Amino acid sequence: MLEKYFYYLSFLTTGLWSASVLPAQELPDTAKTYLLSGVEVKASVPSPFNANAPLQILPSGVLSKTGALQVADAVKFFSGVQVRDYGGIGGLKTVSIRGLSANYSGVLYDGIPVFDCQTGQIDLGRFSLDNVLTLVLQTGETGDLLQPAYKRGFAGVLNIITQNRWKNPEKKTELKATFKTGSFGLVNPSFYVGRMLNNTFFVRFSSEYLKSNGNYPFSQIYGFSDSTIRKRRKNSDVELYKLESNIFGNFSNGGQLSGKAYYYRSDRGIPGPAIYYSDYSGERVKDETAFLQAAYSHRLSRAADFRANAKFNFSAIDYSDLIYKDKQRACLYYQRQYFLNMTVRYRISEQLSVSWANDGIYGNFESSFSGAFHTRMTYLSALTGKYEHPVFILTGSLLHNLTDDENRAGSAFVNRLHWSPYLGVSIKPVENIPVRFRAYYKNTYRFPTLGDLYLSPVPTLNLQPENADQYNLGLTFAASPGGRISTVSFSGDIYRINVENKLVALPRSSMFIWSVQNFGRTETRGFDLNLKMQFQFQPEFSVRLSGAYTCQKVLDKTGETSPAYNQQLAYTPQHSATAYLLLEMPRLDVNYTFIYCGKRNYTGIDRPEYWMKPYTDQGLILQKTVRRHDCLFVFTAECLNVFDRQYEVVRSYPMSGRSFRLGIKFVY
């Protein structure tokens, strides 16, 4: 109880402090340049090779060339990441970072968290890449102190950045229209318009529609035998639309405001696993998500600034399953989240700055299934400090989490506290040699979600939070040698992660009855390598090459007598690699993408019976850009899974073989 009041107090004090400093502020010298360049909506992203913790970026110039349709497709190009992909456009796609469950991966949309209090996992298949500028994946703290505390609770955070500053103040209107079509009935138009209203405000509006029947063919292979039949996915259609409006304000006093209204709706079939001897699939989902979010940042003085974020999110899922002829199971799920954050940063000296972030998240979850209504209040507070020396940068933070549930129908999860420290150092030993060493320790955790606690037919309320300790050691190198090689950069990180009190769902000897328990311990050792090179052969002929490789051993350390003991965790390949090669040529851009995933098991028991075959997935993307005055036309032809490899990422969920897409984009 005491902690709760502490939180109210800290909210109040961060607010009051900001207010008290406000009148005394000086106008920043840079006000003019702010005005000219428009709003810097997001915090600037440091270069991955100068970052003091692992940071990976897919910039806009690359995103459109990878053949990715959804954020989930693009994330596959990051190292240390496995996308749990159930196949198809409508299929669930969650991301696992460094062998940790998807609950350890946070997702931010323009700097503000995306929530799911039922499962705690964000489906990246629901974010299209249309209008996405940059994807940034961060493990560890990069030293940007003006962040919500929420972000520090995750092992890795993916930031989906859709907005940037207004590029050209001379041009008052921006327009973009795209149309994509392709295999399996894909129709995907989108439209975007941006308008500079005056020197202070500009607005942007975007909309997207997508429809596909998704009934791609696949080969069903029965067990380890040679008997195979060719089938098609059934009940895999998807139809969705998305609307998004943004407003930006850039005030003469240096304050910056951004606001977003977002609406998404989809209607799709859930094809389910491709079951032997049965073709039936009767599950459907309609879902709806709407959110409003706003961020305001302000420089209070030369030494102090703050950023405040707020969000209201509503989502509804209308699920139905025609199990038997006369038996339909249907359920409505509703979620609401209110998020409020205030972060204050203070620069004590040239070298030392500190920040204090306070978040409050109220979430509730309602289901028509058992008339359940559950609420969770989470208070997060993070104190972060950074010390910058010419040779080294030291970052430390301490996060405190207090979680408090209420259950209308019965008893609730008792109050839980968690302290989560972080300590990172980055060293550049020699000034003229572009080599930097980095190391960090980070504690992360995952509380049982509302789904874990209350949706299980036999609730276990005394669950402990799952706990993970991460250790990372790395090295980066970045140079511009000149000549034909314009840039070359490399990063390598080795890491170790210990997870305890894992939360697992175990079935019981009846249908539809399971319970969640704390069971197990894992130990991860791995390394990630990234190499990026850019070549300039002629003024209009450049080559970009990127390769990422991950090696990880994620071992189950639960119960020495267990058949899974000391064996690689399910769905965790020991070797995986991705690469892309972009040839930007005067007449045509030719892009090639490559994904390799090594052998892995799907049960946690490393027996040949449970192995899944390694696979490669390669793509070829051709792009032609035509400029006419102020207008730009981009024509794209994509061939995905060029070699038509039949593979599964998740057991029994076949992925699509070779497919094609054509697209046209108009930009003004």
Place this chain on the structure above:
Amino acid sequence: MKNGIGLFLFLTVFAACEKNNPVSEEKPVVSSGVFILNQGRQGENNSGISYYDFKTGTVTFDLMDGKLGDTGQDMIIYGSKLYVSVHGSSVINVIDLKTAESVKIIPVEDDEAHPRGPRYLTSYGGKVYASTYDGNVIRIDTATLAIEKTTAVGPNPEGIAAANGKLYVANTNGLDFPNFDNTLSVVDIATFTETKKITVGRNPNCVAADAYGDIYLSYKGNYADIPSGMQKIDTKTDEVTDITGISAGENFTVVDDILYYFDVVYNSDGTTSCTYGRYNVKTEQKVPGEIISDETKINTAYAIGVDPENKDVYISDMKPDKIYVFDAGGIFKETVNAGIFACKFVFYYD
């Protein structure tokens, strides 16, 4: 550019040298041993049948080479064949005992090709019967291996047993959790129609017949305020009697005159505790002594089986997957590694 080519070669070599196709073991010649049905996990098509040969002492991990289907539920021997109900795939897989080859895969579907979801099996008078989760019982002719007839029972039936010319089917209404049913459907075998419903404990699950015309039934309760329990039905009068002092909420099996049962309690701290016991169905008395009399600890028991010859008791643990064997005196003998969630033991002596 050279570095780039090098990287690509490196990756290609990786891709090339790591092709590992699972190699299935040679199929054994079935003589005397135990067939273990591994349920597998829902949606993963990884149900299978392990076979532990008593003569050679070897365990074959999966007789079916991974082809059994999705979510095996029950398995019985009838004649020279194994009948396996595979719930997820909605088929009855009929397997030749000796060759361990599938003889026929019988789809269990309604007239609109909706899967019915077969659950538990029993045999009586030359036919094999299966409860189906859509609220029916199907009758399989063991000569033609085809579904002859279907009859309606209560909602979402589980256990099925035959005695005295009648089938007793446990209606759970499990799809409408937590509003469980509390009836047993009685189906007259001659006319193959439900004649009545008997009121029993809440959420009846496992039923088995003894040699004296009685049906034993365990019910699970509602996992909240209504506890589990055990009952006996006299098949002459269809009268229900409560049996107290027996905690068979999870499962039981009747071998000769002894009913072997167990229960699992899910504690609020996330741990589980298992209890076991025996009951003599002839004397209708609890058998003194323990199934496990030494220090062996099983985390979460999932199924129980008893060797009819030497009365060895087989108990599967699902956390982690392992089978423990105890001798008739309750002393631990060995463990057997089978597949995922071993849910049924069928003993065979030739």
